Each structure stands twice: as C-alpha cells, then as structure tokens.
Amino acid sequence: MPKYPPVTKFTDNVTNTLVEVANSRGITADALDFDLLSYETYYEGTVDEEWQLLKGNDLLSETTEIEIRSSTFLLRQEYEIRIHPSKPRPYLNLRFNLATDKYKSKIVALIDPKSEIPLKKGVQEWIKEAIWNKQLRHGFMIGLYDQNLDKEITRLLMKIQKEGPLTAPYRLPVGEFFPPVPPIDDKVILHYKNLKKQNNFIDGVKPGDLLLEYIFPKNGRDGRGCDGHHIAVLEPLSRHAGLIMVDDETITTEQDDDSIRFYARISGYVQRLEGVFSISQELHIESASLRDTGSIEAGIDKEISLKVKKNEANEDSIGIGVNIDVQKLNVSGTVGAHAKIQACELHIGAQTHKKTNIHVTKKANIHLHRGNLKAKEADIEILETGRVEADIVRVKKMVGGEIVARIIEVDTLYSNGRLTALESIEIQTIEGDGNNLIIDPRAIEAYQENLEAIELEIRTRTSRLQQQSKEFIAKEISFKDKNNRIKHFQERIKDAVRSGKSPMRADIVRLQQYRTEFENLKQEEERLSDENERLQRLKEELDTLYEADLHAVITHHGTYNGHTRVVFIDPKTSQEYILTPQRKATHIRLRREGDEKQLLLES
Template sequence: MGLFGSSKEESTISKKIRPTVIRTENVAKELVELAKKNNINTSSLDFTILEVQTYKRICKVEQVKEEVVWEEIDRDEIYKLDDVTSILNPDFQIKQVYEIEMFSKESDGDGDMFKDFHAAVGANATKCKVYLSIKEGSKVKATPNFEVEFLNYINKSKIRAGILINIFDEMLDEMVSKVSALVKVDGSLKYEKNENILIAESYEPMQTIDDDLILHFEHKKEAGENDRVDYSSRGFIKSVLKDDLLIEYVKPKKGKAGRNCRGEFMEPREPEVTHEPTFTVDETIKIVDNPDNIQYIAKENGYISLDGTAYTIKSDMDVESINFKTTGSITSGLDSDVTLSVKENDAQKDAIGNGMSVEVSEIDIKGNVGPNAKVHARRATVNGQTHGTSELRADDLTINVHKGLAIGGNIKITRLEHGTVIGNKVEVEQAMGGDIRAKDIEISVCTSHVEATASRLIEIKKLQGSENIFTIDPLLQKEKKSGLSENKAEIYELRTSINEIANEMAKYKKLINDNMSAYNEVKKKLIHYKNNGIKMPAAFINKYKQFQKMQEHLELIKEERQTKEDKLTLLTTQTASFQDNIFDARIINRDRWVGHNELVFKLVDPPIELRFTPSEGSNDEVFALVENSDGQYEIRAIKE
C-alpha cells in the first residue's frame, strides 16, 4: 500500500481476467455478469466475435414454443429473409447466437486501433433505424486490414446494443468502403464535427390512429406566440366564412405491423373509438366523407350555433348587452355577414360595456356605448349615446347622441356634443360643439364651438351660436396629403437634377467651342490622309474620337434634361390640381350670421390660409375662394 493507500477503483482497473469463450444470445448481459463476478468495470472488457449463427422458426400462437424447433440459416440465405412476406409474418421468429471470447483490454490502449475513435450505436424509439454516432474529434489511422477491422468494430457495437448483424444492414458494406477509402488516401481520418450514419434499417410500423373529433371553429382565432391575450374576449360568437372547415372527425385506423432491428415483431394495437359524432347538421353545413376523415364545411358566412344536437350557421343574433361578465368582446369580422342587435336601452346602463370591442358586419345598438368601447362594422346604428372615450367605425353609421370618436363613410348624427366625426359625407341635425372632418358636411342646427373642416362643402341650415370655425381644406384626406408630399419631394429632386445637368451642359459646350478649330484641322488632315492612301496617325484618330464622344455626350444629357423638364411640368401641374377643387368648394349658411364665426380656406400652392369673419347680422349665404383683379386670392360672398 502506498503512502496514501490505493483506491478500490485502481485495483479493479488493473485486474486482468483470463480469456473466456462462451455462446450467448445476449453479449451485453454476459459482459456485465463477468465484470460483476470479477469485481471490475464493464468498460475494461472487450470481446472477439468467433462465430455468428442465425436461427428462424414459424411459431403459431396456439403452439407451445418449446415444441417448435429453431432452424439455422446460412449467412448467404439471411438476406433472402429481408422481405415483407417473411419479416412481417407475425408467426415468424428470428434470433442470433454469438460465440465470443471475452478478455481484458490493455490498460494503455495499445493494440486498439479505435482508441481515439469515439462512436456509439444508437437507434430511434422503435429500434427500426440504427445509427453510428461519431463524435467530433474522433480519428483513426490506416492499417492493412482497416476495412475488415472497421466492419468488425461496427458489428461488435451492434451486438453490444442487441442489434442483429448481417440483416437489415445492406448499406453497411458501402459505408465501410467509403470510410476505408478516405483513410487510405490520407493515411488517417479525423471528424471535424458530429456525424450520424445509418447502419441498419428494418420495417417501421405505422402507428394506430384513434378516432378524434376536432372542433376547428373553436380554435380559429387563437392568440399567437407573441400576441397579447385579450381576457375580455369570451369567444361568444364563433364566426365562420363560407368554405371554412368547421368540424373534423378523424376515423380510427389500425396501424401496420413492423419488425425492428432486434428482430422483434411489432404488432399495432387496436384503435380506440370514443369520439364518434353524436350531433347532426342542417343545410347550412356540408358533409364530406373521406377515407381518413369526415369534414363538416360551412356553406355560408355567419356564426356557428348548436341548437340542441344540431349545428347550424346563423347570421342574426340578439343579445341583451355586451360586457365583461356576460359575453365579453365579440369579434366575428366585417365580412362575416353577422348582424347583431343589442337590446339594452336603459339610459342609466351601457348596451356596450366598458372596454368592450365589437366587430361584426352589422350592428344595431338600442342603448348607450360605454367608455373605451370600440365598435367596428359595415353598418352601425346607436339609438342611445356614445361615451367621450368610445370609438365607432362603419361605412354607414347612424348615432343619436355622439360624444366620442366616429369614423366612417356616410355618417348621420342627431346631436353632436363635443365629439369627433371623420367621414366622407357627414349629416348632423344639431351640433353643440365638436370636430367634424369630411368631404361634405351638412348641419341642420349649429350652436357654438363647432370646428367643421371639409374638402368640398359645408352647409349650415340654421346658425344659433358663435365661436365656430368653418374650414375648406383640399388636403383633408390623408392620401392627398401623402400625394402632395411625395409630389413636392420629387419636384425638388427633379429641379436639383436639372440644375446639375445644365451645369454639365455648359461645361461640355465650352469644351467643344474651345476645341472646334483644332477639331476641324484634324478632320481636314484625316480626310487628306485617307484620300492619298496614307496611314493615319493614331494620335490624330484618338483626338478626333474624343471630340466626337464629347458631342455625343452633350446630345445625351440634352435629351435627359428635356425628359426631366417634361416630367417636372407634369408634376407641377399635378401639384396645382390638388387645389383646383378649392375654387369649387363652398361654405353656405342658410341663416343669418350671428356672433363671431370664422371662415378659413387653405391653399396648397402657395401654402397659405385665408381667413374671413362674416359680419354679424349679415344675410350672405354662399362663400367661396376667388381671385381678384390684382391676381390675389380672397374669400368672398357669391351668388349660388
């Protein structure tokens, strides 16, 4: 014993065993038992394959296995078994018996040509595909019998893992040959990265499919991985579009048998049937019976409803109210053809509750729209009032009392109370403060503190207040503002480019004029040389060509300048057209002017605002932007 003693591990590693020859079906088990018997690590043992015997038999279920004799197969006949008829016969059995010699490895690794080759045999879950997994950095050196030794190394690894050899491994010879060739060329081979190589493949079973019922309409609008979850949405309405797959019944199907690389037969289990449809559908849903499934497909837009045991698609729905506790937000889509009627009309309650979102094709709201609520539809009506923080969007929008934000095409409002309205054509019966922006605006009764901005027409039937601002702005629509900005940017670029071309033209014109006499002289000499058959000097020819190139370049940039000037003219005309309509725009007051009210016309080019305040008591009705005799613009009362 040394100064500090010796460990048990050191003694077990250094211990040697006598070479032992055995016959076995399970080499791994024998190695473990031998190591345990001699109190050593299994990793310190190795073995040599002396003989491999392969056996087969046909054993029926009703037969006693001991009565059926195993029949040995010659190696040359093994591959004849590797076909579907034999291998996938459930009564067919196959096994291998190995005669091996077990012994201790050399402690220093001498004599082991694969000591630096770090690889392992692995398989997929069914053991039907077997791979040799080679670790990055593994290396081997060439030897006279490398190909034989490498094949033996792989077969030993397969046997350790319980994988049959010489069957299911037709690809192995080619793989071993390729690796051997690479080793022979350079004398060695090193793997720069991990590599998995298929070394055996048998018959993969097909999994049994249990029946299933998939309600696709339930999962139509699930939140994505990065989407924010809307806890106010209950999925109260399951909206569908024509041709949507609503429900799918997956038919049960028994799998196909297989056999793995250990020789084990893999019988698929019987499918479980627990989801057979117990519902019916009406004429709004189409049934498609396929070999693998039954599909239930929408024949029209709307929302899916279960009436008793029958699924149907409807388009109209009545609800008492929409709020967090009952329905949650309702989103069926603008193109869903869903029409929603919200019945709550108590003035003290909200038909659309706080923070709710509604998106349907059409909606009729009998009562109020609450704070932070959002309604989006093709057509919407509100018989109550909208909260100051609410938002409504619709192509066709009708509101009784409006305090929030309304955006749409044609908008009709009975009473506007400091709300905001943005549309194409807006009609307001009574405006009591607020902001209106549209192409055409019509106000039956206008009180005070109203800001109305139109691109074409503002008409007031009766004026009862003051501090109103009526504005004509031809760039009211966003797309027009965007178009003008793009126009101006392109005009600036064109003008800059035209100036640069003009400078370049002046430079080339001066060069040509300064060299014209020299050019004519060279030209005369070249004509003389040509007529007299004298070889023309290269220097003269180069000067002549240089001058011609300058003339050609000047013509090219002249053409470029003309093209850009034409485009500039077109864009300038387009810019002017943005404000052409302003001269056709009108502000009309069918009543007398009372109090202080301001008319504003916004010009595009030059970008200025003209303001005018009609005299109190004036009966002037129609106001327009006109150009006076001095060429100046002014706001003036005109005849209609």
C-alpha cells in the first residue's frame, strides 16, 4: 500500500472525515487511524442567540440539568485530528467493543480477555486514548460524561497487577450522560392475591392487611445521550383512574403522592360484586371440590364463616383431598376421603370418611364420625370406628372407635369401643362386647405436657439449689473463720474510743465489710429458703398429679355383663389395675388401702 503523509483536519464528525480521506486515497476507512489533537464543546441554550463555547468539560457550571434535558438545548463538538495510516501500538493490544443502553445514554467498554495489556509507563493514557478514539468513530462525544474513566482504568490495571492477565471479559464503565427517566403508567396492584395460598378459593385477610393499591401515573424526564442528542420520553398512560370502588365500612384508604392504598378494616375474605370491592365474613357454596373450588384456606384467625349447602347421599359436600381452613364451618352433607379441616367451630350434618382429618380449636358437632377428630369439645351423634381426642366428648351412640379425653359421656356403647379418660367416663347403657374403659392420665396430651414440664422444672431447680447451697456453705465457713479476727479489730476500736483517740480507718473499713458480708449471707440464706419452699411446692404439685388416677371415676348406669374390660393406670408407676365386672356397679374408682391401691365398685 502506498505511504501517505499524515493530514490534519477540523471536523464535527470523525467517522465521515475518515471515510472522505480514505475515499480520496482509494483505501478503506479501517486502514486509517487518527490522533486527537484538540476538541471544543459548544452549546446553545434557550436564551442563547448563538453557539456558546464551553469552558472546560462541566456543562452544569454554565447551565442547568433541566435545560440540558430539554428539547430546545443544542450540543455539538468540533475536533482537530491528525489522520495517518493505521499501525499497531507497541506492547498494547487492546481488544474491546463499546456497548450502550437503548438510549445511548450510558457507555461500557467490553474488554476481550485476549487483550495484551502490559503494566508499563503510559499504559493508562494509551487505554484512554483508544477508548476516546472508538467513541469518536461511533459518533459519541467525549469529556462531558466520563469523569470517572481514569479511575475505572486504574481499577482495571490494579486487577491485572493483583490477579494477572484477564481470564474473562471485563466490563469497564466509560460513563453516562443524562439517562431519561421513563414515565410510570398508572396501574392497580391486587396485593390480596399474594396473601392467599396457591389454588385457594378465597382470599382471607386480617385487619390492616394491604388489599389493593392504585399507582398514580407519573411523568418521566427527557434525557441527553452520549452522542449529544435529545432523548424524548412518552407521556404516561392513565387507564385505571376512578375505576376502583370499595365498601367504606370494610375497607379503608390512605393516599400519598405515589399511590392510593386500600386496607382491610375487618377480617374476612375479599369479594367483588358489581364492581365494588368489600370484605365479607360469610360464604355460602353448594360444595367444595378440587375441580370446582380447590382448597379454601383463609385461616382460623380470620372471621370467615363457610356454609356448604349440598346434602346428597351419593355425592360429597367436601370432596376428596380438599383442605378447609376457616373460623366457622357448617357442612350440610358428607366430608370425603383425605379431606383436611381446620376450624374454631364445626358442624357436619352427615358423615365423615374414615380418612378425614379434622382439627377444631373450640367445639365440633358431627352427626356420624368415622375419621380422625381433635377438638376442645366434641358432640357426636354416632361414632363409628373413628377416633376423637378432646377435652370433653359427648357421644349418643358409639359403635367401635376410640375416644381420648378428660371427660367422656356416652349414651349407648355398643361393641369394640376404646374409651380413655383422665377424670371420668360416664355411660348410660352398654349393649355389646369387647369394650375397654380406661383411666390413663398420661394418655391425655395436656396432662402429660404439664407433668413433663413440672418434672423438668424440679430437676432444674434441684440441680441449681444443690450448687448454690454448696457455694453458700463455703461462704459461711469462710465467714466464720473471720469471726475471731474481727473481734480483734472490734477491741482495738473500743480501746481507741475509750482513750479518746480516733479508731484506725483500716479497722473501721474491715468492720463495715464484715457487717456487709453478714447481711449478704443472711439475704442469700433467705433466698435459698424461698427456693427450697418453691421446690417443695412443685413436688407437692407433682404428687397431686401422680394421684390423678385416685380422683377418677367410671360410671355405668346399667349392669356389666362380664365382657367389658375396666383399667386404671397409675401415672407414676404405670401399673395397671384391671377388672372385668359382671354385676351392677354404678361407680368404679381406684382407692389407696395402706401402701396398696385397689379397685372399688359402688352400686
């Protein structure tokens, strides 16, 4: 290729000038390179009648950000460049590309790890020159927005010095001018949808929960690109203004400059009827199934009452696998297999499947129960092979199954029932065989937890009291050893007083320390005594719990037929006292006779 002498040009578009020179020489623009000799920045503001020369590189020193972002503001640069044939730079082989955001308001240099960047004097200036030259080739301005470029190049060189040559692409921030701020379109956020569980039928909420939010539309801000061009932003869209209507009695609102927020006044579930959002506490549905409603899990902490109205013999009111979690539940029909119910109050008008699980924190009322029920109180018309665990259980007819409760009342007991109580079992009539009537305090969860808590506290307090007593005895022995010495100091003080002299200060201090130590020991002795009394009260409380079997009673208003097994279990020793009565025995109790316990039958 012929050699051409360098040529100096003044231009406001480096790329076009390189192309013109290349065309005049019959070569491509890539065969040419240039050196930047100088550049000047000019601007024309709203009140300017002609272009103004910027002194330095800080536009904000001569105008404002508002004006720079405006469409009337004009900006340009003029460059003096020396154009010469392209040739590789010794030592430095910087391979990189420039990347920008879609507005061209931010620029990043993406450096290839294959670049050769020697840690030699002047390398920082070479890198900056290479970046500026590529910016000019791409039509970007220089000097106005890259104030941190030197710092970023230094960070790159320090990384290479510390870690060695690059092993992965490196992002070197070049700078940003005035990025536009996009407008905010108005929108509605349904926060209550995020509160519910997946596939849940209703949206349960508590007082104070954020339900809805209307975001006001907000204007954006125009920007200025790194190429000097103005960046216009669109007006925000307003599509939902005035469309949210709420029931003021159940939903309250708060407003600031950004949004209107809608909060729950009461607990319940969110519903929208005729375009109005409200919170309801009663829900009536025909049936609940995984296909039609999914699970209904609002939570028992929310005041929601659910009524399931369907009552058909061949179809479940609550279908297979459905989970229900509400405060009050009234089911007219049947509860299917693998259904899980949690409520404060429950009424089931038909029956439960043997594979249902029900937990009720207050009272459950069930017509025919075959599944598993745990409640505070349970009234059951017919218990058939199901299990009930509660504080108080009342059953009209029991056909098999199991009851574990503090107090159990059964009108008619048929066959193969297992009744375990803490305080009492009362049965009007027994009409079958193979029943077990058991007084077993430890089978009652609340009793067992209370017992274990007291036993643990006794062990803890006993261990601590033993350790503290040892420490007290050691202090007491040490104090008694000081008794003879302190008498000597007391005599010296008396002698000094009798002779009209002031006692030695050291003697007075020792006597005061002795009295303080005496008071501390006295207080500690009283505290240990209080601790010991507390420990004794706990042991007495434990002994009372251990005697729970002696305070329990089994009552039957009919006559035993010899096929009912009666068992009392000692909670302390686990010894069983078993009887199979075959006569009239209205009350059966366990009584202590000397060191032994015996079953007592009363007619």
